[in-house]
Amino acid sequence: MPAPTTYGYRVWLILTGSVITSKLYFSLATATHDHHLETHIIKTAKWSASVFNLIDRAGLKRAFTTLTWHQKISTSKLIHGLANTNRQNRLHYNTTDSCPCCDSSEEIFEHILTCPSLEMTTAQDLLLKQLDANLNQLSMIPPVIHTILLGFSSWLHSPQSRVRPPMAGSFHYIIDGAKLA
Ligand SMILES: [Zn+2]
Numbered sequence: 001m002p003a004p005t006t007y008g009y010r011v012w013l014i015l016t017g018s019v020i021t022s023k024l025y026f027s028l029a030t031a032t033h034d035h036h037l038e039t040h041i042i043k044t045a046k047w048s049a050s051v052f053n054l055i056d057r058a059g060l061k062r063a064f065t066t067l068t069w070h071q072k073i074s075t076s077k078l079i080h081g082l083a084n085t086n087r088q089n090r091l092h093y094n095t096t097d098s099c100p101c102c103d104s105s106e107e108i109f110e111h112i113l114t115c116p117s118l119e120m121t122t123a124q125d126l127l128l129k130q131l132d133a134n135l136n137q138l139s140m141i142p143p144v145i146h147t148i149l150l151g152f153s154s155w156l157h158s159p160q161s162r163v164r165p166p167m168a169g170s171f172h173y174i175i176d177g178a179k180l181a
Helices: 024-045 057-065 069-079 086-093 109-114 118-137 142-157 171-180
Strands: none
Touching (some): 118 142
16 A cells, blocks of 8 residues: 655565555454454354364355345344343343243243244245255255255254264265265
8 A cells, every 4th residue: 555655665564575556444343353353153052172163164255245235134143142031131130021822831942943833834934945946956865955954944843852864974985976966
């Protein structure tokens, strides 16, 4: 960023050995906040640094850019556990903490995803079908799609249970086999 001064000098802003020529705000914000943000996420999510590095940031960015502004806000709240629930409403406004759909459980975030009411299970089934269609559109191999959908479906119907995927331990074999087929 060569910038003439009143004395005729030029100034370069150098960050980690490179001259910043554009995106000044982005470069400074990244240098200032990224490490603290990474540390905060690892701590609050109880991840290791290696798990943090598995995040597909480019994929997340691509997915996020397809959303409307309203969807981005809602998705961010869901990802970061900030979605409003009736548990919070009870704490702040002394209103009921019951789920408005089934009226039989306290509405916490996990319950929103696993509510057994007809309205919610219909929506869950519809979304799983959409996910199935999207994964097929990506040409993902059927055993992987089946495992992903089985995991979601099992968790929705019994969040506390652990289901062994049908292809556990055989990922490489199946993927290699699919490539050879
Ligand atoms: Zn419910």
